[in-house]
Amino acid sequence: MALSLVLLGMPFYTHANWQDPVKPGWKDGEAKKGWIQSKLQHMTLEEKVGQLFIVHVYGKKAEDQAYEETNLKNNRGGKNFKEVIEKYKIGGVIYFNWSQNITTPADPPQVNALSNELQKIAMSQRMQIPLYISTDQEGGIVQRLTSPGTVFPGNMALGATRSTEYAAKTADILAKELKAIGVNMDFAPVADVNMNPANPVIGVRSFGEDPKLVSDLTVAQVEAFQNQNVIATAKHFPGHGDTATDSHYGLPIINHDLETLHKVDLAPFKAAIDAGVDSIMTAHIVVPALDDSGLPATLSKPILTDLLRKELGFDGLIITDSLDMSGANVVPADRIAVEAFKAGADILLNPPNVEVAYNAVLNAVKNGEISKKRLDESVFRILEYKMKRGLFDNPYTDASAVKVVGAPEHLAAAEEIANKSITLVKNEGGLLPLKKTDSILIAGPSTGKPTMLADLLKAKGFNTSASSASATPTAAQIAAAVELAKQADKVIVTTYNGATNAGQQQLVKALQDSGKKVIVVAIRNPYDLMAFPTASAYLTTYGDRDVSILALSRVLAGEVNPSGKLPVSIPGLYGFGTGLSY
Numbered sequence: 175m176a177l178s179l180v181l182l183g184m185p186f187y188t189h190a191n192w193q194d195p196v197k198p199g200w201k202d203g204e205a206k207k208g209w210i211q212s213k214l215q216h217m218t219l220e221e222k223v224g225q226l227f228i229v230h231v232y233g234k235k236a237e238d239q240a241y242e243e244t245n246l247k248n249n250r251g252g253k254n255f256k257e258v259i260e261k262y263k264i265g266g267v268i269y270f271n272w273s274q275n276i277t278t279p280a281d282p283p284q285v286n287a288l289s290n291e292l293q294k295i296a297m298s299q300r301m302q303i304p305l306y307i308s309t310d311q312e313g314g315i316v317q318r319l320t321s322p323g324t325v326f327p328g329n330m331a332l333g334a335t336r337s338t339e340y341a342a343k344t345a346d347i348l349a350k351e352l353k354a355i356g357v358n359m360d361f362a363p364v365a366d367v368n369m370n371p372a373n374p375v376i377g378v379r380s381f382g383e384d385p386k387l388v389s390d391l392t393v394a395q396v397e398a399f400q401n402q403n404v405i406a407t408a409k410h411f412p413g414h415g416d417t418a419t420d421s422h423y424g425l426p427i428i429n430h431d432l433e434t435l436h437k438v439d440l441a442p443f444k445a446a447i448d449a450g451v452d453s454i455m456t457a458h459i460v461v462p463a464l465d466d467s468g469l470p471a472t473l474s475k476p477i478l479t480d481l482l483r484k485e486l487g488f489d490g491l492i493i494t495d496s497l498d499m500s501g502a503n504v505v506p507a508d509r510i511a512v513e514a515f516k517a518g519a520d521i522l523l524n525p526p527n528v529e530v531a532y533n534a535v536l537n538a539v540k541n542g543e544i545s546k547k548r549l550d551e552s553v554f555r556i557l558e559y560k561m562k563r564g565l566f567d568n569p570y571t572d573a574s575a576v577k578v579v580g581a582p583e584h585l586a587a588a589e590e591i592a593n594k595s596i597t598l599v600k601n602e603g604g605l606l607p608l609k610k611t612d613s614i615l616i617a618g619p620s621t622g623k624p625t626m627l628a629d630l631l632k633a634k635g636f637n638t639s640a641s642s643a644s645a646t647p648t649a650a651q652i653a654a655a656v657e658l659a660k661q662a663d664k665v666i667v668t669t670y671n672g673a674t675n676a677g678q679q680q681l682v683k684a685l686q687d688s689g690k691k692v693i694v695v696a697i698r699n700p701y702d703l704m705a706f707p708t709a710s711a712y713l714t715t716y717g718d719r720d721v722s723i724l725a726l727s728r729v730l731a732g733e734v735n736p737s738g739k740l741p742v743s744i745p746g747l748y749g750f751g752t753g754l755s756y
Contacts, residue, residue, distance in 0.1 A: 214557065219549075220536065225303065226515065228267060229258065231254065231273065232248070233245070233255060236291035249527035266307060285357075290571060303557065306359045306405070308357065308361060312329060314327055315328055319579070326344050327717050330377070331591070345399045346402065347584045354576045357404070358563060363381075364381070365442035365446055368380035370417060373417055389441050389445035396449050408443055421499055425470060432464075454492055479517065491556065497514065497526065520555050593734045594737055595725065596736050598753065599753070600709065606756070608730050612662075614631065614637060614664050615659050617641040617681065618666075622667075625640040626720070628640035660688070664693065668695045682694060694712050696715070697722075697723075698715075713729065
């Protein structure tokens, strides 16, 4: 009834004098649909196509002269945010650190002001449609808002705690701090099940290798993000966990059979859909069992439309992974956005050339390759979720909201989670915890933060020295570490992806050959022990953020009793769930 009243009682508006006939905010679902439908009827083709795009633009404010040349040179569609929004009526923007939208360290008032400026520009256009303001805030190694915001140890660390409560707490805090800077869409959580120790792009971004664990923590995060009205995005569909290629630089192939895909890869996405996830991001991966065309999932109608929409019943937003990645670059550049949309995507994320992608889709609609009905389906869905998350009611964020960023209770929660995540896998002869009577050398690549760890332990009263090398230690650096080890009772080596780094492996071997008992700490991937199976003791942190190094220092010192359990197996050595305590 409400729908017919809205539509029948609505005066006709021309494009030129369009005004909203009613404002959203009422409870009736049919009335809301009617309001969106009326909005859609008065949009031009150009405005509709613009809504499909989320793009990045360089700059710290809406009109930032310092980045005008950069934006033009990098095909952003204009010299600044203002020009891009006004010219293309885009549906949203994505913030990065390297595009200077969010600096490192962050300046929360600057990002808050930028978000409000962008929404004001969007709301001053003829159709007054608020923007999706998005970023990748997973926690751990992929986190755009860092210090002074709350930095979390990351997903695999959460997997090691086995705690849905911690997963939800992490997402709740990330969402509150994102909202404070005006971000309303987060490309998280990662729902990939990491089964491949050689995975170069997912690894510790995954909660683990067990589909149930990954499903449970994914659902906990989806619900927590969306309880704060931040759109959650389960990624990377249909599952990027068993690849040995990084889709930023190549095109991975997943050779799982249908049974494995449904039991493992797809399970967390099914759970997220059942939990009402707002959006799902596609992966630039080839899955022959689902589509034998050789196309990546992002460009595959059998995967996005037949499987995700029809078979799994997902009616939320389908968002492509970034279209500037090599994994998507398998058709001519001017066809990528068109083919992704035809495959079933609603939102075309981060095309390498905004003007080319926009015009390609616009022309495909004009010449009938894309039907207007299909275009309207996606635009309706985009507007529907903007309404669902309250953006039509109020897209702005009060400047005072930034006081929650890095709040003491948020930082305390991150520390508690990090403490619970550190995993002790091996401890021969009770080498750990350390004794203050021992002299301790901490060696490793600078990426493993040996100097920071040595300083933290020194502040606790331990007798430590440090030997920091390059990411791949040189022969001279290895020799220097061996020389320093002569004076030490115990040696700790902090590795960073050491399982694939010959220099780090040589460093560990040289220190073992010197006759010292070597304690290895994997600062990122837990799989490093595959390269050092004879280490006397072995711990893993699942990430290099300061919060994890702090927690590691507490465990080594005996202030915290390790309680983490491996969320993955270390092939041939240790099974899923391994974890010692003192």
